[in-house]
Amino acid sequence: METINPNHTTESLNNLLLAHDIKPTSQRLEVARLLFTHHKHFAAEEIFSMVNYRTNSSQNSTSRHNVRQNSVSKATVYNTLGLFARKGLVREVIADPNKVFYDPNTRPHYHMYDPSSGELTDISADSVQISGLPAAPSGREVEGVDIVVRLRPLK
Amino acid sequence: METINPNHTTESLNNLLLAHDIKPTSQRLEVARLLFTHHKHFAAEEIFSMVNYRTNSSQNSTSRHNVRQNSVSKATVYNTLGLFARKGLVREVIADPNKVFYDPNTRPHYHMYDPSSGELTDISADSVQISGLPAAPSGREVEGVDIVVRLRPLK
């Protein structure tokens, strides 16, 4: 289900952050790497534990840019994710009342969610047509339209 | 914004609960009354405080069915709302990561949410057309499709 995209070098992640007006610190790069090398939606707690209890397999031996920090504090993970979301690098997905998912895909698309497995998958916006949604009331504008197809196990 | 529908007598609420296989206790009737006499979406905490810090204006003098309890505990409010949702009396709306809204309208419809005001309003399903959503993966079925039009204040 989860695929790895190895096309993100530390260099390109660096540029990605800079392009979004985010100063690339080693912690932020750690979090960004997780988000952008896995095609998957993560909750903050998952990111926190992945960053801390896992040694990244690639470029662990001869990385010359930074001393690899094996830990990013919880506060920093949350702050970083909030920052990424504010800067438009990732998108928050509200599908489960218990946690926010962070989605590295910021282009319009929708989601399918299975609460029983916690699995959240993308639905491409290309095939989906919606019409007839009302306009925003005065003084406000539409920020986005979220669609969540909610699944349950077959009886 | 909020309208009162006085058409729910204690009697009809009683039948409503019974029809949904819920034993009508005085606490459950309190919660049901709140949900069904206001055309509004409530969060659990709101219901908790409304039930406890407000005297219901109607039928306070000569109600002969139950001694009016001026308080419903927090646990009971949450248990009751969970029960109502499980039994299909109300619907949970996941629009805000901080709280679950309970919607007395269980027929298909969508929502518009303004996080800055906390206001959640209905969008009738009649006018909205969606097509192209993928089928559920094997072993699962679609429980429902949630659409949330997310608003923000105009700049």
Place this chain on the structure above:
DNA sequence: GTAGTTGCAAAGTGTTTGCAGGCAG
């Protein structure tokens, strides 16, 4: 130096649970 960043622990918020007592059939 100065401003932004980090980590820790503590606090906070919404929600759930364990359990003893209560009430209804």
Place this chain on the structure above:
DNA sequence: CTGCCTGCAAACACTTTGCAACTAC
């Protein structure tokens, strides 16, 4: 009597905050 219902307080999960130490330009 028996089983469900209730209320309290404690526990919980996720997230935010205050603050002192740190780092980079």
